[in-house]
Amino acid sequence: MELSDCSNEYEKLVVRMNMPRVVIDNGVCPNSTVVKIDSARSPGILLESVQLLTDMNLWIKKAYISSDGKWNMDVFHVSDLNGNKLTDENLIRYIEKSIETSHYCKTEGYTGLTAFELTGTDRVGLLSEVFAVLADLECDVVEAKAWTHNGRIASMIYVKDGNSGTPIDGDSDRVQRVEGQLRNLLKADDGYQNDTRTCVSYGGNTHMERRLHQRMFMDRDYEKKFDIEKSPIVSVQNLPKRGYSVVNLQCKDRLKLLFDVVCTLTDMAYIVFHAAIRTVGETAFLEFYVRHSDGHPVSSEPERQRLIQCLQAAIERRTVKGVRLELCTADRPGLLAEVTRILRENGLNIARAEISTKDGIARNVFYVTDANGNLIDPEIIQSIREKIGIDDLSVKEPFPISCREAVEKEKHQEPQDHQGRYGGGGTVLVSLGSLVMRNLYHLGLIKSYF
Numbered sequence: 001m002e003l004s005d006c007s008n009e010y011e012k013l014v015v016r017m018n019m020p021r022v023v024i025d026n027g028v029c030p031n032s033t034v035v036k037i038d039s040a041r042s043p044g045i046l047l048e049s050v051q052l053l054t055d056m057n058l059w060i061k062k063a064y065i066s067s068d069g070k071w072n073m074d075v076f077h078v079s080d081l082n083g084n085k086l087t088d089e090n091l092i093r094y095i096e097k098s099i100e101t102s103h104y105c106k107t108e109g110y111t112g113l114t115a116f117e118l119t120g121t122d123r124v125g126l127l128s129e130v131f132a133v134l135a136d137l138e139c140d141v142v143e144a145k146a147w148t149h150n151g152r153i154a155s156m157i158y159v160k161d162g163n164s165g166t167p168i169d170g171d172s173d174r175v176q177r178v179e180g181q182l183r184n185l186l187k188a189d190d191g192y193q194n195d196t197r198t199c200v201s202y203g204g205n206t207h208m209e210r211r212l213h214q215r216m217f218m219d220r221d222y223e224k225k226f227d228i229e230k231s232p233i234v235s236v237q238n239l240p241k242r243g244y245s246v247v248n249l250q251c252k253d254r255l256k257l258l259f260d261v262v263c264t265l266t267d268m269a270y271i272v273f274h275a276a277i278r279t280v281g282e283t284a285f286l287e288f289y290v291r292h293s294d295g296h297p298v299s300s301e302p303e304r305q306r307l308i309q310c311l312q313a314a315i316e317r318r319t320v321k322g323v324r325l326e327l328c329t330a331d332r333p334g335l336l337a338e339v340t341r342i343l344r345e346n347g348l349n350i351a352r353a354e355i356s357t358k359d360g361i362a363r364n365v366f367y368v369t370d371a372n373g374n375l376i377d378p379e380i381i382q383s384i385r386e387k388i389g390i391d392d393l394s395v396k397e398p399f400p401i402s403c404r405e406a407v408e409k410e411k412h413q414e415p416q417d418h419q420g421r422y423g424g425g426g427t428v429l430v431s432l433g434s435l436v437m438r439n440l441y442h443l444g445l446i447k448s449y450f
Contacts, residue, residue, distance in 0.1 A: 006089070042328070051210070052099060119216075130185060141336050149317045151222050213317070231316070232316070270307075271290060271291055275450065323367070323369075325365070327366070
């Protein structure tokens with residue numbers, strides 16, 4: 001065997017040795033499926049695991065994350081959207097295979113499309129104008145997501161040619177024309193200091209929701225003041241002897257919450273060494289022991305405040321606002337522009353949107369409010385349904401948190417000092433040793449940590 005062959009075999013062996021090992025257990029917890037992942041430490045490995053679970057619309061009820069040297073031990077308690085265990089064997093095998101191969105990336109359906117990334121000042125009817133421009137330029141929207149926060153909007157829109165169904169990036173003049181018209185729509189008209197931003201990308205290799213977080217972060221949406229009383233409670237304190245910063249968060253539980261937090265920490269170059277996540281009723285408690293990628297904890301008060309603001313913004317961006325409208329109908333040219341025009345003409349503002357077209361069927365979700373961000377008169381909603389189609393447009397309440405109440409109840413109430421840690425914004429730190437022992441207990445490596 002030649003030296004090069006030996007080298008290749010050695011590299012394959014190293015890869016196999018470092019591949020994540022996954023165990024999925026339905027017997028540990030009565031109301032959730034436990035996903036245990038052992039993996040070698042590598043940049044972004046935690047985010048990849050959380051991303052995979054949340055992209056399948058799995059609700060992470062609890063999580064214990066621990067790093068010992070160069071190895072991770074992560075445990076996730078997950079359920080489906082109805083609060084039930086995972087019983088589909090095909091889904092379980094897919095989760096195992098996806099995590100173990102470490103090549104998970106949500107790119108299906110984006111190949112052969114042109115992506116436009118937009119950031120600018122939000123206003124009533126803006127998305128309607130964006131989709132109208134794309135329709136006039138014969139660009140069919142295949143997939144899109146849009147978030148609004150603190151007066152700003154970020155969106156990713158995947159399009160194809162309306163006639164040929166091919167990407168439009170082969171015609172550079174057309175791409176520049178589309179981008180120029182979109183940029184004109186997004187120009188700030190309220191004196192906000194950030195300029196509008198648009199860019200074009202190809203191939204669809206970016207995770208849409210992570211990219212939206214990055215666009216909002218680059219747009220510095222976290223700097224604008226928002227309602228402090230309704231903001232998530234976030235505190236950051238240092239443990240000098242341990243060399244960690246301890247990040248505590250308390251907020252209303254919701255789907256993809258852990259992804260939003262871990263995504264932000266990762267993009268801000270913070271490494272999570274230990275973490276504990278749990279829910280009590282409708283409230284989520286998250287605790288992270290982190291260091292910056294330079295190996296140091298948070299080193300200044302401005303850095304601490306910036307981290308707090310960015311985490312609060314990351315949670316707020318996806319917070320449900322307004323009434324959820326779901327459109328399901330056969331796709332046709334100009335459909336999206338027509339529907340959003342009707343919403344605009346009736347004074348509705350789109351706070352968040354999720355657009356998807358597959359096999360000729362358009363499945364679109366809009367979270368809408370009135371122009372002032374308040375709930376909408378039911379009569380207006382009914383009028384809009386009649387214009388668009390009663391059978392095509394349905395009204396859904398914001399995703400029900402009530403299903404979370406069906407999860408298992410703790411046999412022992414949470415110690416008072418743990419609950420008090422978050423009250424009034426105060427913080428009483430849990431010792432690192434206690435956290436690690438608790439993680440080892442839930443991993444089944446020790447019988448008790450009391």
